[in-house]
Amino acid sequence: MSLPPQTTVVCIGIPEGYLFGIDTQFFQTTPQFRGIKLIPDGVHVVHWGSDEQSVRSGHFFVASDHGLVILRWDPDNEQMILASGMSELDVSAVKSRLGEYYSFMVSYPSLDSWQELTNHITQSTLSLVPQIVTSSSTSVEENALLKKSLYDSARERAQQSGTAVEEDRIIQSVVDQGDKGDILQFTAFDLKKTWRDDAIGRERTEQARDKTWFLNEVVLPKCGFYNLLGELQLGFVTMIILANYSGAQQWMKIVQLLGNSLKDMELRPERYSILVRLLLIQLQTLPEEYFESFVDKDQFQTVLENLDAMAIGSEYLSKLMDKAAHYGIIIDNQEDPDFEPVVVDE
DSSP: OOOOSSEEEEEESOOTTOEEEETTEEEEOOTTOOEEEEEOSEEEEEEEESSTTSOOEEEEEEEOTTEEEEEEEETTTTEEEEGGGSOHHHHHHHHHTHHHHHTTSEEOOOOTTHHHHHTTOOHHHHTTSOSSEETTOEEHHHHHHHHHHHHHHHHHHHHHHTOOGGGOHHHHHHHHHTTTTOEEOOOOOOTTOOSOTTOOHHHHHHHHHOTHHHIIIIIHHHHOHHHHHHHHHHHHHHHHHHOOHHHHHHHHHHHHHHHTOHHHHHHOHHHHHHHHHHHHHHHHHSOHHHHHHHOOHHHHHHHHHHHHHTTTTHHHHHHHHHHHHHTTOOOOOSOOTTOOOOOOOO
């Protein structure tokens, strides 16, 4: 059976009045709604939730000509099922009725900024997130911290009761549930320790201030520069569309890492010209209330000061500074004569 041009998202059975959307567009569903058609090539995300205050869920995919994404609402469990969770018979039934559904689909809206928000996200980048991401999906790092906290509490209870940790009901629940495939596999790195293990004195202080060594010797060997930009973009869109805290944290961490790699800015200014352009597009898209909720204003200001001091991406830098000023971040170009570097204790 021939499929329609571009990519089509079929959505069956979603309740009336749900807040459904694609990319940065949202709308309420009607009883007749059957999906979205004429989706252009590239990375996209369809997302849904019962209302503006509910937990949102989303599915990322790469669109190509004659592509088809099938979503079916499960009313018993109140969740969306992808084609991979459906029987071949059910999938075939949906495909056979595609012509019938097509006239009840919404055409993809024209979104000029979406391509620039996602142009470094690849299929490999999308493999870092589960098939369905939610507002509450957590990163590997956060999940590990949560488990450590639960196990520490269980050990205390076990010592008091004289039982084994493995018998603790909470621990049994953690073991039984596993990760449920709902973990964001972002590149893990710790910005609180960015120096070599054997670094001391001035070298340690310098590597704590300038993240260049950490960026090139620890982080980029794991993922590469452009893949890191893809993670930056993926974290950002999961933040603005799904209000996902882990995505926001990863976005902010990468901004801090790149924006404090001072020597790398001097050696590879082309990298940071790209960063300036990305940050401009992101700030232009960021809802104001999200800036207050998710952005570390002081850290973001430091990053902008560093980019400004290096005169990085001058074509877009002034626009970025103007947009930052809208959020109360004012960059002072005058060097502070009383500035003294902070020495990191050994």
